[in-house]
Each structure stands twice: as structure tokens, then as C-alpha cells.
Amino acid sequence: MAAVAVAVAAEWQLLHDRYYRKVEIYSMQWGRMDLARHRVACAPFGGPIAAIRDDSKIVQLYAESARRKLHIFNSAGVPLASAAWDRPGGRLVGMAWTDDQSLVCVVQDGTVYFYNLRAELSAPQFSLGKECFEQGVVECVFWGNGMICLTEDRQIFCVPDFKNPKPCKLADPGIEEYPLCVAVIEPQYTMSGNVEVLLGVDDYVLAVEEDGVQQLGIGVGPLQKMAVSHNGKYLATFTHDGRLLVITTDFSRIISEYNCEADENLRLIRSSLPEAVEACIDAAGHEFDVSRQRTLLRSASYGRAFCSHFSQDRDRFQEMCKTLRVLNSVRNHEIGIPLSIQQYKVLTxxxxxGRLVNANHHLVALRISEYLNLNPEVVLMHWACSKITASPAMQDAALLEILLDKVPLLLSIGEEDTALLKATESGDTDLVYLVLFHIWQKKPALDFFGTINARPLARDLFITYARFYKHEFLKDFFLSTGRLQVG
Known part of the structure; x- marks a missing residue:
């Protein structure tokens, strides 16, 4: 046990006053894929991965075709789709996923293409304009549903919203050399409501907007990398001399500075029981390994017994168990959506x-809907539509038979009698009980009795249940069917 604890502790690395670790969630299923030879785009929230051989690099072709292919995988590396890359317009310079999981591809002449999860061209392509076509695009930076691009003449163009693609040119940054690094503050986090582009230049940063350029952070650089926080308030930067700085995006103050080669003191661990229980629950939520989740939750459960705070309120513990059950089901490599708990809370x-449905994982989507007491109608309707779409050669009668074979779908569209017939024919008692309880709640008692009396299996299961839990209701049933005489 001590050896296991040491091994787990060794996975964590101290950075400033926080511990971090890298967790291997999947052993990738994509075979001999060499990421160094490919341009790769990973969707957030455990979404799909797109990869295409990088034509800006000279690579040796082994047993593969010289013709490039766009490959799409789930987060476990399971292939979802592929298509030959035959788009005109020069070299592919930018590729990213939008919030609604469309793949955006930008080529050198400023043409923008969209692909869906099946590697098919989806939304209409558009151009970034004449200047981009003439100058050539050299780099793109994306956010949820927009992007900026830099041209060879060091001009910046912006598409604030892919759903309404209207490219606009930002102010001329007036730089002679290409910037060391580029970052973007999304429009919803700027005072002006427009995108703000940060360019690392020499020992300072230029903030470029549509109507002007501002010089910030003089002396803070040169900066090698920049990353904006999700709320747009902070900027993490890595300097040329190995310092990691966290700065407010207006560069008014440095929040923290960390020298990556310095020694740090270990944090003191708080030992009070309520905090320990809270920490175990939180840690379980952040853990991807199921066995460790169980260990942490068992520890929290044991600690709750000695903690008056948790004896009064079990909601948080139970909610975490429910959340982890959902997360573990979609993290399975067959589904391949490795959401963290924070991502799940943001995504909802x-x-x-909806994403499971769009990926045709209807059964998992239905089970999660039922488990969380959400309306499954959207899942069932999408499943029915996908069956119809995928079966163009099938006769309508045969297709209808397949659709009506799904008991939950029948219940959702009000076909209770057919649902009961299908359930009893299956011999699955759980399925029969599901239909019985559904009809019981919806129909008047006499109608319900008449319905089940014609189905021996349904009738017998009802009698068994009512004998233990609904004596008076069972008496009413016997009276209505003439099995019990009033004397």
C-alpha cells in the first residue's frame, strides 16, 4: 500500500505553489501515426482530433500514398472518417475546430473551408478577401467561432464569427519583422467588444484592434509564448530567459513570476477532517482512473461518518458519484470524449x-438522458431520423417495423399498446415493467386493467408487484376482471 502511495505521489510535479501531473487516459488507437509529420487540430471538451500530413515539412513517405488525406479520430485515436485532401489555394496554414465541432481549414490564398465529423465539406467556403489572396496567409489563430490571420506583409485580418463570415482588416501594426508570438483576446472580453490581437515584438507587446495599436508591457520581453486565460483577464507568458509570468491582459501588474529552474518549498497539507473529505471528493472528480476514483470516494464516505457537516448534507457526494458515472461512460475509448469535470460543467x-447524438452514439445518449432525468425525446427523434436517412433502399414498411421495435420510442410517441406487445414478445421482464409503469401512470385504472389482462406475462408481473406493494389496487383489478366476487 505504501509503495502505491509513493508511486502516485511521484506522478505530481510542483510548479510554484500548485502540483500538476500528466495522466494517460488512452493508449491511442491510430496505429503508426507520427504526429511530428502532421498538422493536428484537437477539439476542446474531449472532442475529435483532425490530422493531415504537414506539407510545410519534408517527410519520408513509407508505404503511404503521396496524396494527402484528412483524417478524423475521436480522442482515443479511433478513426471516425478520412478523405483525400484536394483543396486548391496553396498550402494549408491553419486548422481548428469551432464550438459546434466544424473543422475550419484555411489555405494560403485565404480560402476558408469547413468539414464535418465525417470529413465531408459542410458549410459553404468563403474568402478572406483580395489582400489575403495577393499577400498570402502565413498564420492563423482561432477561438470558439472566430479567427484572425496574419499575411506575409504582416497585416492582420479577422473573422469575428464563422456563422456570419465577414472578414475585416485590423489596424496596421507597423512592424518590420514577423512577431515572436501571437495571442488573441476574444471580443466578449474586451472593452470595445471587438477582438484584440497581442503581438510579441522585441521586449514589448503590441495590442492591435480594428481602430488602433497600443504598446504594452515595455521591458517584459522578449516573449516566446503567450496564452490568454479563458476569462480574458490574464496572460501567461514565457520569456526568452526562462521565466513564466502571469500578467493581467492590460499589463497593469504581474500576478506571479516563476523561474522554471528555481527550487520551491512544498505546500503544507491541511489535516482537518471536513477539509479532507472535501478534498477527497474534489480529487475524485478530477481523477480519470476509475479505481482511484473509487478509492477517493470510499475515503470521503468513511470520513463523512465522523464529520457532522457531511452527515447533514450528502448531496455533494451523491452528485459527484452521478457526475463521474456520466463522465466515465463517455471517456470509454469507443466513445472517446475525455472530458474533465470542469469541461463537463461548462459544456452541460x-x-x-447533443454531441453524442451527432456522433451517432444514440444508446449512450439515451442512457445518460434517462439517468439524469432529462427528456429523451431529442435522442429518440434523432435516432429515428438517422435510421431513415441511412436506409434509402429499404421499403417503408420494413423501416417502420425497425423503428417500432424500439420500446422507448413507442412510449414517447404514445404507442403504449404496441410497446407492451413488443416488450412481452421480448420476454424481458424489466422492459415489461417499464411499459407497465408508464401505462399505469397515464391510463385510467379500468383501461389499464383491460390492457394488461389481455397479456398474460404483463398481467402476471403486475399481480406479483401489486401483491407486495398495492393490495387495494390488486383487489380492484380482480373485481374488474371478475376474478373476485363481492359477497
Missing amino acids: APVLI
Whole structure:
């Protein structure tokens, strides 16, 4: 046990006053894929991965075709789709996923293409304009549903929203050399409501907007990398001399500075029981390994017994168990959506279910909907539509038979009698009980009795249940069917 604890502790690395670790969630299923030879785009929230051989690099072709292919995988590296890359317009210079999981591809002449999860061209292509076509695009930076691009003449163009693509030119940054690094503050986090582009130049940063350029952070650089926080308030930067700085995006103050080669003191661990229980629950939520989740939750459960705070309120513990059950189901490599708990909270369960549906994981989506007490109608309707779309050669009668074979779908469209017939024919008692309880709640008692009396299996299961839990209701059933005489 001590050896296991040491091994787990050794996985964590101290950075400033926080510990971090890298967790291997999947052993990637994509075979001999060499990422160093490819341009790769990973969707957020455990979304798909797109990869295409990087034509800016000279690579040796082994047993593969010289013709490039666009490959799409799930987060476990399971292939979802592929298509030959035959887009005109020069070299591919930018590729990223949008919030609604469309793949955006930008080529050198400023043409923008969209692909869906099946590697098919989806939304209409558009151009970034004449100047981009003439100057050539050399780099793109993307955010949720927009992007900026830099041209060879060091001009910046912006598409604030892919759903309404209207390219606009930002102010001329007036630089002679290409910037060391580029970052973007999204429009919703700027005072002007427009995108703000940060360019690392010499020992300072230029903030470029549509109507002007501002010089910030003089003396802070040269900066090698920049990353803006999700709320747009902070900027993490890595300097040429190995310092990691966290700065407010207006460069008014440095939040923290960390020398990557310095020694740091270990944090003191708080030992009070309520905090320890809270920490175990939180840690379980952040853990991807199921066995460790169980260990942490067992520890929290044991600690709760000695903690008056948690004896009064079990909601948080139970909610975490429910959340982890959902997360573990979609993290399975067959589904391949390795969401963290923070991502799940931001994404929300209905959006996750929508993504499962779009990826044709209808059964998982249905089970999660039922588990979380969400309306499964959207899942069932999408499943039915996908069956119809995927079966163009099938006769309508045969297709209808397949659709009506799904008991939950029948219940959702009000076909209770057919649902009961299908359930009893299957011999699955759980399925029969599901239909019985559904009809019981919806129909008047006499109608319900008449329905089940014609189905021996349904009738017998009802009698068994009512004998233990609904004596008076069972008496009413016997009276209505003439099995019990009033004397």
C-alpha cells in the first residue's frame, strides 16, 4: 500500500505553489501515426482530433500514398472518417475546430473551408478577401467561432464569427519583422467588444484592434509564448530567459513570476477532517482512473461518518458519484470524449448529449438522458431520423417495423399498446415493467386493467408487484376482471 502511495505521489510535479501531473487516459488507437509529420487540430471538451500530413515539412513517405488525406479520430485515436485532401489555394496554414465541432481549414490564398465529423465539406467556403489572396496567409489563430490571420506583409485580418463570415482588416501594426508570438483576446472580453490581437515584438507587446495599436508591457520581453486565460483577464507568458509570468491582459501588474529552474518549498497539507473529505471528493472528480476514483470516494464516505457537516448534507457526494458515472461512460475509448469535470460543467449535460447524438452514439445518449432525468425525446427523434436517412433502399414498411421495435420510442410517441406487445414478445421482464409503469401512470385504472389482462406475462408481473406493494389496487383489478366476487 505504501509503495502505491509513493508511486502516485511521484506522478505530481510542483510548479510554484500548485502540483500538476500528466495522466494517460488512452493508449491511442491510430496505429503508426507520427504526429511530428502532421498538422493536428484537437477539439476542446474531449472532442475529435483532425490530422493531415504537414506539407510545410519534408517527410519520408513509407508505404503511404503521396496524396494527402484528412483524417478524423475521436480522442482515443479511433478513426471516425478520412478523405483525400484536394483543396486548391496553396498550402494549408491553419486548422481548428469551432464550438459546434466544424473543422475550419484555411489555405494560403485565404480560402476558408469547413468539414464535418465525417470529413465531408459542410458549410459553404468563403474568402478572406483580395489582400489575403495577393499577400498570402502565413498564420492563423482561432477561438470558439472566430479567427484572425496574419499575411506575409504582416497585416492582420479577422473573422469575428464563422456563422456570419465577414472578414475585416485590423489596424496596421507597423512592424518590420514577423512577431515572436501571437495571442488573441476574444471580443466578449474586451472593452470595445471587438477582438484584440497581442503581438510579441522585441521586449514589448503590441495590442492591435480594428481602430488602433497600443504598446504594452515595455521591458517584459522578449516573449516566446503567450496564452490568454479563458476569462480574458490574464496572460501567461514565457520569456526568452526562462521565466513564466502571469500578467493581467492590460499589463497593469504581474500576478506571479516563476523561474522554471528555481527550487520551491512544498505546500503544507491541511489535516482537518471536513477539509479532507472535501478534498477527497474534489480529487475524485478530477481523477480519470476509475479505481482511484473509487478509492477517493470510499475515503470521503468513511470520513463523512465522523464529520457532522457531511452527515447533514450528502448531496455533494451523491452528485459527484452521478457526475463521474456520466463522465466515465463517455471517456470509454469507443466513445472517446475525455472530458474533465470542469469541461463537463461548462459544456452541460444537454450539450454533451447533443454531441453524442451527432456522433451517432444514440444508446449512450439515451442512457445518460434517462439517468439524469432529462427528456429523451431529442435522442429518440434523432435516432429515428438517422435510421431513415441511412436506409434509402429499404421499403417503408420494413423501416417502420425497425423503428417500432424500439420500446422507448413507442412510449414517447404514445404507442403504449404496441410497446407492451413488443416488450412481452421480448420476454424481458424489466422492459415489461417499464411499459407497465408508464401505462399505469397515464391510463385510467379500468383501461389499464383491460390492457394488461389481455397479456398474460404483463398481467402476471403486475399481480406479483401489486401483491407486495398495492393490495387495494390488486383487489380492484380482480373485481374488474371478475376474478373476485363481492359477497
